[in-house]
Amino acid sequence: xxxxxxxxxxxxxxxxxxxxxxxxxxxxxxxxxxxxxxxxxxxxxxxxxxxxxxxxxxxxxxxxxxxxxxxxxxxxxxxxxxxxxxxxxxxxxxxxxxxxxxxxxxxxxxxxxxxxxxxxxxxxxxxxxxxxxxxxxxxxxxxxxxxxxxxxxxxxxxxxxxxxxxxxxxxxxxxxxxxxxxxxxxxxxxxxxxxxxxxxxxxxxxxxxxxxxxxxxxxxxxxxxxxxxxxxxxxxxxxxxxxxxxxxxxxxxxxxxxxxxxxxxxxxxxxxxxxxxxxxxxxxxxxxxxxxxxxxxxxxxxxxxxxxxxxxxxxxxxxxxxxxxxxxxxxxxxxxxxxxxxxxxxxxxxxxxxxxxxxxxxxxxxxxxxxxxxxxxxxxxxxxxxxxxxxxxxxxxxxxxxxxxxxxxxxxxxxxxxxxxxxxxxxxxxxxxxxxxxxxxxxxxxxxxxxxxxxxxxxxxxxxxxxxxxxxxxxxxxxxxxxxxxxxxxxxxxxxxxxxxxxxxxxxxxxxxxxxxxxxxxxxxxxxxxxxxxxxxxxxxxxxxxxxxxxxxxxxxxxxxxxxxxxxxxxxxxxxxxxxxxxxxxxxxxxxxxxxxxxxxxxxxxxxxxxxxxxxxxxxxxxxxxxxxxxxxxxxxxxxxxxxxxxxxxxxxxxxxxxxxxxxxxxxxxxxxxxxxxxxxxxxxxxxxxxxxxxxxxxxxxxxxxxxxxxxxxxxxxxxxxxxxxxxxxxxxxxxxx
Ligand code: MOS
Numbered sequence: 097x098x099x100x101x102x103x104x105x106x107x108x109x110x111x112x113x114x115x116x117x118x119x120x121x122x123x124x125x126x127x128x129x130x131x132x133x134x135x136x137x138x139x140x141x142x143x144x145x146x147x148x149x150x151x152x153x154x155x156x157x158x159x160x161x162x163x164x165x166x167x168x169x170x171x172x173x174x175x176x177x178x179x180x181x182x183x184x185x186x187x188x189x190x191x192x193x194x195x196x197x198x199x200x201x202x203x204x205x206x207x208x209x210x211x212x213x214x215x216x217x218x219x220x221x222x223x224x225x226x227x228x229x230x231x232x233x234x235x236x237x238x239x240x241x242x243x244x245x246x247x248x249x250x251x252x253x254x255x256x257x258x259x260x261x262x263x264x265x266x267x268x269x270x271x272x273x274x275x276x277x278x279x280x281x282x283x284x285x286x287x288x289x290x291x292x293x294x295x296x297x298x299x300x301x302x303x304x305x306x307x308x309x310x311x312x313x314x315x316x317x318x319x320x321x322x323x324x325x326x327x328x329x330x331x332x333x334x335x336x337x338x339x340x341x342x343x344x345x346x347x348x349x350x351x352x353x354x355x356x357x358x359x360x361x362x363x364x365x366x367x368x369x370x371x372x373x374x375x376x377x378x379x380x381x382x383x384x385x386x387x388x389x390x391x392x393x394x395x396x397x398x399x400x401x402x403x404x405x406x407x408x409x410x411x412x413x414x415x416x417x418x419x420x421x422x423x424x425x426x427x428x429x430x431x432x433x434x435x436x437x438x439x440x441x442x443x444x445x446x447x448x449x450x451x452x453x454x455x456x457x458x459x460x461x462x463x464x465x466x467x468x469x470x471x472x473x474x475x476x477x478x479x480x481x482x483x484x485x486x487x488x489x490x491x492x493x494x495x496x497x498x499x500x501x502x503x504x505x506x507x508x509x510x511x512x513x514x515x516x517x518x519x520x521x522x523x524x525x526x527x528x529x530x531x532x533x534x535x536x537x538x539x540x541x542x543x544x545x546x547x548x549x550x551x552x553x554x555x556x557x558x559x560x561x562x563x564x565x566x567x568x569x570x571x572x573x574x575x576x577x578x579x580x581x582x583x584x585x586x587x588x589x590x591x592x593x594x595x596x597x598x599x600x601x602x603x604x605x606x607x608x609x610x611x612x613x614x615x616x617x618x619x620x621x622x623x624x625x626x627x628x629x630x631x632x633x634x635x636x637x638x639x640x641x642x643x644x645x646x647x648x649x650x651x652x653x654x655x656x657x658x659x660x661x662x663x664x665x666x667x668x669x670x671x672x673x674x675x676x677x678x679x680x681x682x683x684x685x686x687x688x689x690x691x692x693x694x695x696x697x698x699x700x701x702x703x704x705x706x707x708x709x710x711x712x713x714x715x716x717x718x719x720x721x722x723x724x725x726x727x728x729x730x731x732x733x734x735x736x737x738x739x740x741x742x743x744x745x746x747x748x749x750x751x752x753x754x755x756x757x758x759x760x761x762x763x764x765x766x767x768x769x770x771x772x773x774x775x776x777x778x779x780x781x782x783x784x785x786x787x788x789x790x791x792x793x794x795x796x797x798x799x800x801x802x803x804x805x806x807x808x809x810x811x812x813x814x815x816x817x818x819x820x821x822x823x824x825x826x827x828x829x830x831x832x833x834x
Contacts, residue, residue, distance in 0.1 A: 099594035099785055102722035105586045106605065107328070107579060116328045119299050120284035120359050127286065127355035128157055130348050131205040133195040133212045134368055135187035138402075138437040138749025139222075139234070142181050142194065144215040150197055153211060155204035157352055160196040164351050166316040172306070172338045174404035176237065179314050179343060186219070188236050188402035189437055189749065191368040196344060198352055202359075221749045225399040225434035226376060236402060236435035243435040245400050246408045248415040250487055250678030253426030255382075258391035262382030266463045270379070270455035271816040274399070274744035275372035275737075276753070277444055278761050281330020282365040287345030288355035294611070295322050297345045300329040302337045302578050303618035304610050310339060311346045322346070326608040332580035333734075334443030337620050338405050340369045366759065367751045370405055371744050372444035373398040373433075375414065375451035379459045387469050387477045391426040392487075394418040396452070398433045401440040406447070407433040412548050412673065413448030416682045419487055420456035421498045421541040422478040427487045429678065437749040443620055445734060446792045449542040450799070454738075454817060457538040457800030461807065471537050471804070472506045473518035479539065490681040493668055495788065497714030497778030498688040502539055504774050505690040505712035509535065523694070523808075530700045533707070534809025539690045540796035543683035544789035545623040545664045549672045552623065552664035552684065555614035556631035558592070558639045561655040566647055568598050571636070574606040577628045578619040582791055583723040584628070590719050591629045591784055595636035614659065622789030625719060626685055629784035631662035667782040685780050687789045689713040691732070691797035694768075695805040702825025704806055706736055706767070709798065712774035716788035721775055728773045728794045735798020736768075737761045741818050 110116035147159040162168050162182035169175040178185060181192050195212050199205035220234040227233055228243040236243055259265060285299030295317065301307050304324035312319045324342065341358060348356035360368070375398050382391040396414060400407035415431035446453075464471040479502065482494045507513070510521030523533045546552035557574040573592050579585040585605040593600040606613055616628045638658045646653050664670070664684040671680045694708040711728045718724055741760045745752040753759040779786025803814050812827040 098590045098600045100718055103586055103590050103600055103720055105583050106589060107585065111328065118281055118328045118330050122286050122298050123357065124286060124288055124355035127357050128198050128200060128352060129202040129205045130196050130198045130356050130358040131209040132193050132344065133197065133209050135190050135192035135194065136214065137187055137216055137218050138189050139219040140187050140216040141219060142183055142185055142187060142214060143217055145183055145194060146213040147195060149211040149213065150208040153204060153208040155200040156197060156208045157200065158198045159212065160198065160347060160351050165314060165347065167314050170310045170314045170343060171404060172310065173406050173408060177403045179347060189439055190751065191440060196348060198348055198356055221437045223436050223438050223746060223749055225397050225436055228434045228436050229397070229432065236437060245404055245433045245435055246411055248411060248431040248673055248678065249676060250415060250427055250429035252487060252489060255391040255393050255426045255428045258426040259382045262390050263385040264383050264463065264466045266381045266459060266466050268379045268455070268459050268462060269815060270377040270458065272375045272451045272454055273817055274374050274439060274746065275444060275742050276366060276744045276759055277333045277335035279331030279333060279335055282360045282362055283341035283369065284359040285341055285345050286355055286357045287349035289349055289353055290323060293321070295346050295349050296325065297342050298325045298327060299342045299345060300332065300336055301326050301342055302332050302580060302620055304578065304608060305576050305615035306618065307339050307342045308610055311343055314343065315346065315350055323611045326578045329578060329580040332619060333445045334447060334620060335370065337443040337618055338370055362756060363754050366754050370440040370442035373407065373410060373441040373451065377452065377455040379455060381459055381463055383463055383467065385467070387467055387474045389422055389424055389478050392419040392424050393428045396431045399438055399441060400433045400435050401438045402435065403440045405440050405442040407441060410443065410448035413543065414452050416488060417449050417452045417541065420460065421480050421539055421688065423480055423484050424487050429487070438746050439751065445795055446542060447621060449540065449792065450738065450796055453540040453796045454800050457540065457797065458803055458813065458815065461804045470518045470520055472502060472511050475502055475539055476518065486682060488673065488682050489679040493685060495685065495716060495778055495780035496688065497776050498539055498541060500776050500778055501688050501690040501712040501714050504776060505692050505710045506537065508772055508774060509692040509710045526696065531696055531698055532809040533694065533696045534805045534807065535692060535694050536801045536804025536808055537690065537692045538797035538800035538804060540793065541686050541688050542793050542796060543621065544626045544687055545621055545684040547670050547683045548680060549670055552617060552627055553661055554616035554628040554631040555659060555661040556628065556635040557614055557657060557659045558635040559655060559657040560639045560643055562643065563654065568596060568602060571596055571598065571603045572606055573603060573632055574613040575628055575632065576608055576610065576613045576616040577624050578608055580619045582727065583720065584619065584624045586723065587625050587719045588628060588632050591632050592636050595633050596640065622687055622791040622793065625787050626783050626789055627662060627664060629787060631660055633784045634662055635660035685783060685788055687714065687793035689793045689797055691801045693801040693805040695802055695809060697806055697809045697824065699810060699828055702821040702828060704740055704819060704824060706802060708768050708770045710772045710774065711794065712776055713790060713793055714776040714778050715790045716780045716783045717777055717786035718775050719787055724775055724790055725773045727790050729771060731794025732771055732798050733762055733767060734795045736766060736802065738817060739799035739802040739819055741820060743818050
């Protein structure tokens with residue numbers, strides 16, 4: 097019925113009309129306003145905190161410091177952060193917090209925060225993870241004795257021997273920058289004590305139930321006494337997976353026992369919250385003359401910034417994707433994530449998959465060039481299929497659709513297939529001799545769900561009501577799935593309606609309020625359609641069975657509520673890396689995609705225009721094709737930003753791109769006039785109705801496809817993102833000089 101249809105998004109009307117309330121739109125009688133006193137240094141010892149002048153300011157209710165935090169530690173994965181830095185403690189980046197000023201008005205809070213005096217002893221700063229790894233480098237966390245937060249090794253076969261036997265060796269070195277999430281809605285919200293005495297936070301969050309775990313830890317308050325409500329979320333992209341405001345709002349409510357509102361400025365969200373990891377990636381590939389890959393060696397180093405956040409799970413992902421969706425008999429991967437005094441780095445759309453994809457797909461085109469082989473043909477020879485080995489010695493689960501995405505994208509973009517040979521289309525060149533066009537292809541893949549042994553699960557509660565005839569009148573789905581703007585509530589409602597055999601108008605998705613809905617895990621890892629979708633599907637099936645039982649028993653009841661918890665490991669138990677060999681079953685499921693970019697390079701200015709993108713994505717089963725096309729548009733947009741302009745710049749630990757005027761993202765004028773979405777459906781038998789994930793995959797192939805297209809147009813390789821005009825111009829000049 098509704099599955100596979102372009103059901104209109106449940107939230108669209110209120111969002112378009114502007115009546116939907118985002119966290120900053122909530123106000124309460126008697127509310128106070130809070131402002132954070134941020135660290136002034138990327139690395140310094142805090143010697144003294146003097147709050148007296150701020151406290152003496154009329155209208156200031158409280159200056160909260162470390163003394164008010166019951167157990168001063170938190171962190172989504174590793175509790176290596178203090179909520180508020182204590183005297184004698186250290187600031188390790190500019191996002192560390194010294195105090196929170198709570199006042200009767202926002203203006204007073206702003207004025208008083210400037211009056212908090214902090215005495216610092218500045219410390220040497222380390223900002224390049226490659227330097228930070230070296231012995232003798234300043235330590236970000238002394239007690240750890242090293243800045244290396246984590247190291248992953250993957251060893252398969254014998255790379256040295258295979259390199260000797262290879263016909264071609266291609267080496268490369270790739271660098272990706274810090275990237276800002278740029279959600280439209282900066283962090284905001286309100287903390288208060290609810291009618292049942294619970295410390296309650298209204299904020300934009302990706303995983304409200306996990307926020308409560310972290311808050312419960314540092315406030316030393318049982319989780320039942322805490323509550324988080326997630327209304328409309330103005331974009332997330334991984335940036336709301338960690339807490340940047342939720343914990344501060346909870347702390348404010350806990351200390352002052354009144355509603356406290358806090359809204360970050362754009363500058364605060366830019367300077368004081370997490371970013372996407374920069375990666376430094378070295379590749380060495382060996383192949384046979386016929387294009388068969390024989391050995392891949394990769395070293396990748398990621399900049400974790402000042403605190404762990406999710407740097408280890410991000411690195412876990414990155415290492416598993418290091419060599420792309422290809423079959424490799426011999427593999428050696430060393431992956432490191434390293435503390436620095438740069439911004440904390442964290443989840444961002446792709447969670448460790450965009451950086452490796454940029455590197456491995458340019459490597460692939462360099463190899464194609466070295467072999468004199470068409471890039472589509474070379475990929476076709478090596479892409480994984482059902483049952484192919486992962487580089488970690490496992491096999492891919494059924495539903496591997498990558499070849500199909502490449503085939504469909506290549507044919508759409510004008511490639512011809514002749515007896516296994518692939519022939520690239522001739523690209524007509526513009527009349528202006530200084531303008532050159534080129535076409536580039538890139539494939540990419542990413543996990544769906546949490547990996548490496550993490551118990552990925554979601555609980556759905558479904559309440560069914562029916563009339564005397566037994567016809568369902570209403571279904572309420574209660575699930576803690578944050579709708580972060582991607583349309584997941586609509587997709588889940590479609591799955592529910594389809595499973596129950598009722599029109600979607602009869603389905604309601606309850607407000608995400610931890611007091612009312614069960615834990616569904618984070619809105620991340622492109623996992624909700626798969627994991628939460630399976631939970632909703634199974635809960636609906638259970639509800640239908642219970643309804644039939646009740647009708648048969650003729651009890652007269654006209655409603656039933658059931659609960660079901662879906663666990664990824666029911667079907668596919670993932671395992672962590674073996675410490676020496678890296679052997680593991682890494683991921684539950686995957687999404688697959690290929691994009692092809694047509695670009696035009698102005699050789700006099702270095703400006704690159706993206707003229708057209710073909711984007712083929714395997715989603716298993718398209719729950720809502722229109723929303724998938726929307727995801728593709730959004731993913732391509734982010735990918736163009738990654739490819740051509742986005743760069744969150746630090747100097748000595750100080751961010752230099754502090755506002756949107758200094759951090760360009762693509763506008764409508766930077767978007768290609770045409771994006772051709774191609775939806776591929778190779779079902780995953782364990783997904784709900786075959787569905788996989790789509791959220792992150794849409795952005796992965798865009799940047800490497802564009803960079804490969806630039807090479808096709810003008811012969812240069814841009815190995816360090818972004819390919820700004822200046823960089824392309826310089827590379828062209830160097831190329832001409834050679
Ligand atoms: Mo997403 S990068 O898995 O929050």
